[in-house]
Amino acid sequence: MNGFAIQFLHGLSMTMLAAAISGALGTAVGLAGAASKLSAYRIPMWLAEIYTTVIRGVPELLVILLIYFGGTAAITFMIGRYVEISALSAGVIALTVIFGAYSTEIFRGAILSIPHGQREAASSIGLKSWQIWLLVILPQMVRVALPAFCNLWISLLKDTALISVVGLTDIMRVAFVGAGSMRAPLTFYLAASALYLLLTSLSLLAFRMLEQHFVVPGQLR
Numbered sequence: 001m002n003g004f005a006i007q008f009l010h011g012l013s014m015t016m017l018a019a020a021i022s023g024a025l026g027t028a029v030g031l032a033g034a035a036s037k038l039s040a041y042r043i044p045m046w047l048a049e050i051y052t053t054v055i056r057g058v059p060e061l062l063v064i065l066l067i068y069f070g071g072t073a074a075i076t077f078m079i080g081r082y083v084e085i086s087a088l089s090a091g092v093i094a095l096t097v098i099f100g101a102y103s104t105e106i107f108r109g110a111i112l113s114i115p116h117g118q119r120e121a122a123s124s125i126g127l128k129s130w131q132i133w134l135l136v137i138l139p140q141m142v143r144v145a146l147p148a149f150c151n152l153w154i155s156l157l158k159d160t161a162l163i164s165v166v167g168l169t170d171i172m173r174v175a176f177v178g179a180g181s182m183r184a185p186l187t188f189y190l191a192a193s194a195l196y197l198l199l200t201s202l203s204l205l206a207f208r209m210l211e212q213h214f215v216v217p218g219q220l221r
Contacts, residue, residue, distance in 0.1 A: 004178045004188070011174040012195055014088070015153030015160045018170065019199075021092050023156055026099025034111060035133075048104065055101035061162050064094040068166045091163030099156050106152060110145035111137060142216045149208035157199050171195050 055063065068090035075083045079112035115138060122132045164173035175192035179185035 003134070004174065004182070007169070007174045007178070008171065008191060008195065011169055011171040012199075015157075015170045015195075016199070018088060018091050018095065018160050018163060018168070019153075019157050022095035022099055022160075023153060025092070025096040026103055026156070028109050029096060029100025030103025033100060034107035037108050038111060052101045052104050055097055056105075060094075060098050060159050061165065063098055064162055064166060067094040067097070068154065087163060087166045087168035090166055091160070091168050095159060097157060098159065099152065102152050102155075103149065105147045106145050107136060107141060109148075110141040113144050114140050117175060146207065146211055146214055150204070150211075153203060153207070154200050157203060158196065161196070 012096040033048045033052065036044035037052075039045050068085060070086070071085040071090055071093070072083065075085060077173040080133070118136055118140075122136045127135065160170055164170055164176065171192050175188040182188070189212055
């Protein structure tokens, strides 16, 4: 059992790594997607609309499998020999795509909630477009989007368990292997549940502190 304790710690680190990278990249994708959806140009607006519609309409597990096997097939075709994409890479890419699609809608809604007059006022005093986004829109968008973004982050943490199906040694994979080899499924799955609960509880605490800093009292849940 001591050996599995070490493996659980390794699985915990892999889960946190996959979630952190996917969350950071997915946030960038979400900001770009929201800007594209609100763009005056039709092509980026349509591309962002297709992206969010397709990804939000497909199960997360299917996205992971498609990227894992599709990525392997694409690399094999380009190189001319079989190369298997790593489980971590496939999982991070898939979760980034998923997180980005949902965060796009969160950011878009938050941006739309900002009165248009504030942009006009910022423009009238000589601020450039990038300065308006950085100094006027983004700070207010964070305040509005933070509660929904917290829920999306919690979902991302739990969705990392899906990467275990392609071989990533995360919390869920360690629990699955331990449950089979030690013939103690309840013990191992309860241990996995405790680790996920720890991660989500710490995340909720961190986001609650951020909400108290950014969100006005009337908006706190």
